[in-house]
Amino acid sequence: MAETSLLDRSRTIAGPGYNRWLIPPAALAIHLAIGQAYAFSVFNKPLGSLISGDPANPAPDDWTPGQIGWTFSIAIVLLGLSAAVFGKWLERVGPRKAMMAASLCFGGGFLIGSLGVHLHSLALLYLGYGVVGGIGLGIGYISPVSTLIKWFPDRKGVATGMAIMGFGGGAMIGSPLAVALMDHFKGSAPQGVAPTFIVMGIIYLLFMQFGVWTIRVPADDWAPEGYVPSTEHDAMITTANVSADNAIKTPQFWLLWVVLLTNVTAGIGVLETASPLIQNTFSDAAMGAGRGVTAAAAAGFVGLLSLFNLLGRFFWSSASDKLGRKTTYAIYFILGIILYAFIPTLGAGLQLTLYVVAACIIISMYGGGFATAPAYLSDLFGKYQVGAIHGRLLTAWSTAGVLGPLIVHTLSEHAKEQNLAGAAAYQNVFYTMAGVLVVGLLANLAVRPVKEQYHEKGPVTIEAGGH
Template sequence: MANDSLLDRSRTVAGPGYNRWLVPPAALAIHLAIGQAYAFSVFNKPLGSLISGDQDHPAPGDWTLSQIGITFSIAIVLLGLSAALFGKWLERVGPRKAMLASSLCFGGGFLIASLGVSMHNIWLVYFGYGFVGGIGLGIGYISPVSTLIKWFPDRKGVATGMAIMGFGGGAMIGSPLASNLMAHFKDSAPQGVAPTFIVMGIIYLLFMQFGVWTIRVPADDWKPEGYVPNEEHSALVTTGNVSADNAIKTPQFWLLWVVLLTNVTAGIGVLETASPLIQDTFSDKYMGAGRGVTAAAAAGFVGLLSLFNLLGRFFWSSASDKIGRKPTYLLYFGLGAVLYALIPTLGHNLQLTLYVIVACLIISMYGGGFATAPAYLSDLFGKYQVGAIHGRLLTAWSTAAILGHLIVSTLSEHSKAQGLTGAAAYQSVFYTMAGVLVVGFLADLAVTAVNEKYYEKGPVTIEAGGH
């Protein structure tokens, strides 16, 4: 069929003289769209007041913050599971077909969720945004990564930073877009949520088509002009290739799994509750009448975190090309643990500006952890099946989505039940997350070069393991 051939991997191979810098915008189109997931917290209060119509005084039958938060957790769980499940398929069929599947699932998930909102059926919201949308997240997330590593073997950190920074920046678009659409539709539907989901689903589906139809993969024998592989800068960089099936048999894979798990668990706890967190900590009650952080200002905070999530992905992963992946992660965890422990004090002292600066720095390193991971995997296991290995590593993200949500909701709700308010309600959360980061520090410290017994025997075709 003609349509099938258009989606074939062979139709995406770049011709001679193709400019590799045209590939990152295609990756960004996908990641900027699916990165909307990071702005989901702007829906928390509107979704929790569909019956009452009052975000501060929910009625019986309104969904609780914990119920709504499960939607985000399901989406991230499905992101990791679908990335692991479809990794090898994606490498076989190429990025175009995978990106199209991602756009249909992600856009379609919004449409199903809008029906759940209209019917006030949270299970439909879980299924639409969480399950179907989550599959779109997973396939879309890994679809450009190994393609970019192949285009930029001389700058792996820069390449993966470009691919993944869009995911971190998605909330910068998604947060104000959702707020404005909900305000526009507020008179026609409860809190304006259902029509907002419909419009956003259609917008993202169309926007992602740019990436689908412009992505290109390099020819098998292509390499950058004047490129000479230099693998002397780190003892961790492999000279062989390890398959996805063998990679999961190595201790290095599981140490990196713990590294990603701890980095994400700590960061996701902040992102998931960013909007209510800053509103509760710096409310009128503490700041004085009319001086507290409003819902609109909190949406701005979510957007600012998104910006630093984006910038951190590019800055830290690019820096890892210079200083190495292992030292970069040691910096994330060491400095991160100190900053997490500092956050409650800044909240207690109502130091809003410093609080925001520290939160932004924390999130920049959280984003950097994602962007540096594929380059770290490529260093340790080679380029052969790095996309599939990355997909399997993202199950740590799925686990962290559950763990992060559980830690935040359990500890903060326990604190509130004891009568603690403001910064005190979240104090135990941040101290726990600082401890989680120490575990990540120790796991990264233990990473060594992969044993040669795991290498593929004989020559391998990179294309077989690439997009």
């Protein structure tokens, strides 16, 4: 019982004089680990050639790209669902217990997945990395967020941006780590995948312990020195509190759900097709023999997008502390609409540099949308159960994870049927995503302060997270 009590909320309350800047590194440790999910594609070819040993010539019993792709899709769907289901539990038990659960699920998902790879069981791979690992993703994603908002009421955007930046950058660690491990183990197991899963599961489980044991929550009456809550500069910021159950009854929650859905759907539209997109648009046929974008250069483009995804999470969410959340999202949508509508013209005109710049700005705002969302929720609904509300909002991400690729795949297939090539093959994708962003802009413009009827009556204990 003594060991269990170390995970209890009461053991994580910070004493007087605690330095709140120790909290972002704890949150970052969790997000850098679970951000590995963005690097899952490095396993696609090895998983598709476990029997044949040759990605170029798969055996009849090898898994297809479509079958393997479902692993990531399941993980993202479970991220949103588990964040929604476990959000109120997280608020009740505190971030340490939630982070421990996330580390066990995420690390354990790799271990179960390794068994699936070893036995060549697709069901076990789905169960491990997809379901169990996906639950770890969801709990891990939201576990530090409400704690950061409570420590940084004066800099909510900066604080959440620092943590969620880690999720965007997790692939920059996870991808080379996986490649190096598979190369090391390829002599002892098919493509080296199963032992790589085991080692990565253990590494991430241990790495996440830094966050588990260093996280602290502020005392109920704590506030930054000199901090005075003020709503004068932004009518969207409330000093009241709304419970998670009441939040989903408000139009504001569903407007923000649409805001996140549209921003993510459009961003995934670029991320999903980044490599073939730039190779096909700026091919040798279009640019001239030997001048087209090579596969290696396209990989560099994907890496650049990952960097802007990471940087955008911190830059835009920090800027939202000054600009206001509603204004920041308006920038995402208005600038996004212009860039999406203009990109086909840049492609047709073979303006490679401007094309890359536009794509990088788009992806920075895609990342920024994720990082700004928790602060926007806290502005509207207060700190009381913001982690649980954020968890429910992330179902928009799960939906976008299916909707974005579906739109891109459908429109790309239609372009193939019409024998369109180069920039023309993708123009309808970009015009459609510009239309999607128009919907998001209108939803954001409709956001108003939450009506008093939804506010909690009387004082609430912020850290208790429930009645």
